[in-house]
Amino acid sequence: MVRFDDVGLKYRRAQGKSPVESLDILRSVSFEIPQGGFRWLTGASGAGKTTLLKLMYLAAHPSQGKIEILGVDAAKLPVREAALLRRRIGVVFQDFRLLGHLSAYDNVALPMRLARRSEAQVKSDVTELLHWVGLSGKLDRKPAELSGGEQQRISIARAVVNRPKLFLADEPTGNLDDLQADRLMMLITGLNKMGTTVVVATHNQRLVKDYPAPRLEIAHGTLAFDEALVWAG
Amino acid sequence: MAKKIDHLGLRSAMADRLLPVLVAAMSFLAALAVAGTLAASSLAGQWNQNTGADLTVQVPDPGDQAVASAETRLQAVFSVLAKSPGVNAPHVLTADEVNNLLRPWLGQDAGQLGLPVPAVITAQWSGAGAPDALRAALDAVAPGTLAETGTHWAERVAALTASLQASALSVLLIVTLVASAVVAVATRAGLAQGRDAIEIIHGLGTLDSDIAGRFAARVTMQTAFGAVLGTLCALPVLFWLASLALPFTGVTADMTRAASLPPVLWVVLPSIPVLAACIGWVTTQFTVRGWLRRLS
Structure with a gap:
């Protein structure tokens, strides 16, 4: 479960000798996603x-x-518990955030190794997943040797390899063609069916239309629309 | 984390060879400072033992008659010494022994110059403090007799040694602080260089202790290597300094050069790399954990 209750975020920015300026990035955001729920996160850039x-x-x-x-209050988490909670969250970043000095295989294997899975299991799962995203022939390639779409697929594989309880994706299909985007959505909906809570931020209206799920619409730092409330009647 | 995979990219982020070189320089200085402390302490102990226990008595006009006695002044003084508590093994120096003592100032045979050379009696003094009572007793039978122990010089040597040791310990303290600062700066440079990788790894749920441990392991290896190098480089210098100090230690020339280093130094020198590694480990742990706190 993910629950936001009147959440706000301000950044403080100093401008030369002038007083510190406080920027409201998010204001009074409240919503709830039950465990196993799926939400599209939509809204204009910025x-x-x-x-x-x-x-x-x-x-x-x-x-x-x-x-x-x-189910955990994020504010009260000690550093160690926060790290352990992060291991249960899979994230696909807009800029991929791959480790440039590691191969595609090692990038995907990273979350499993952090969780101290056996190398046999790592090999089995990572190889299968990279095969599934169409990169079985490029296991040893470094991210710089791969295209944007291929890097994005590695990023996705890394996010799901540990079977996360919460899957978050920021524009995961931005560099993928429709076919690859649909394969990715199959993977994500499959995860979701197995009980993973999913939140996908996207501008891709086709995906939102083809894979119906409640939308969380963000506008100017506020939650403009929580479609789940409408769906619930 | 699998041990062989450098997830944090430390091989490139912490590849700077300057750290081992700087630690080597610090360890070189530390080795000299430690050796200086031990050598000063050892020499002071030796001098205190030898000089502090020496009692030298000069008897002017030794052949003249003593006060209220049929004995000569020399015999009377020797008798008093032989009976005095705290005076051991009194020995009247022979004419040759006196000549040997005076040769640097008076030439081959001081007796031929017709100078009034006093008789000299040496002994071991085991009494507490200065032999004031003894001086009075000697002066009573042979006025003008001088009795000196090495205590006064031993005290001066002790003061000199203490100041030398304080200086050496100050050097060690400064070396330790500088080494810590060098490690902290190198670690922060590594953190800055590997910032993206660390943030990614941290975001995937790596424990702060794991990241700090990885950094610390790398820095510990580099500092230990540098310290071994610096300590080894200091050895020839220490042998050279020890050979210069040989005349002060009473070690004969036919003894090996290695034997001229204080034995305790052979225990302390290997501990320098261990200490450097500890400094590296502790400083890195603090630096990395402090840096990671901003990400949490």
Whole structure:
């Protein structure tokens, strides 16, 4: 479960000798996604979608309000517990965030190794997953040797390899053609059916239409529309 | 994390060879400072033992008659010494022994110059403090007799040694602080260089202790290597300094050069790399954990 209760986020920015300026990035955002739920996160560029996702994977902390991730109060988490919670969250970043010095295989294997899975299991799962995303012939390639779409597929494979309880994706299909995008959606809906909570930020209206799920619409740092409330009547 | 895979990219982020070189320089200085401390302490101990226990008595006009006695002044003084508590093994220097002592100032045979050379009696003094009572007793039978122990010089040597040791310990403290600062700066440079990788790894749920441990392991290896190098480089210098100090230690020339280093130094020197590694490990742990706190 993911629950936001009156969440706000401010950035403080100093401008030369002038007083510190406080920028409202998010204001009074409240919603709830049950465990196993699926939400599209939509909104114009700069509306606050990426920031909302950052709050969900604990890369940012709210200035106000309360966030509950997978049933845990994020504000009260000790550092170690926060790290362990992050292992249960799979994230696809807009800029992929792959480790440039590691091969495609090692990038995908990383979450499993962090979870101290056996190398036999790592090999089996990673090889199968990279095969599934069409990169079985490029296991040893470094990210710089791959195209944007291929890097994105590695990023997706890394996010799902540990069978996360919460899957977050920021424009995961931005560099994929329709066929690859549909394959990705099959993977994500498959994860979702197995109980993973999914939030996907996207501008891709075709995907939103083809894979119906409640939308969370962000506009100017506020939650403009929670379609789940409409669906629930 | 699998051990062989460099997830954090530390091989490139912490590839700077300057750290081992700087630690080697620090360890070189530390080795000299430690050796200086031990050598000063050892020499002071030796001098205290030898000089502090020496009692030298000069008897002017030794052949003249003593006060209220049929004995000569020399005999009377020797008798008092032989009976005095705290005076051991009194020995009247022979004419040859006196000549040997005076040769640097008076030439081959001081006796031929017709100078009034006093008789000299040496002994071991085991009494507490200065032999004031003894001086009074000697002066009573042979006025003008001088009795000196090495205590006064031993005290000066002790003061000199203490100041040398304080200086050496100050050097060690400064070396430790500088080494810590060097490690902290190198670690921060590594953190800055590997920032993206660390943020990604951290975001995937790596524990702070794991990341700090990886950095610390790398820095510990580099500091230990540098310290071994620096300590080894210091060895020839220490042997050279020890050979210069040979005349002060009473070690005969036919002894090996290695034997001229204080034995405790052979225990302390290997501990320098261990200490450097500890400094590297602790400083890196603090630096990385402090840096990671911003990401949490």
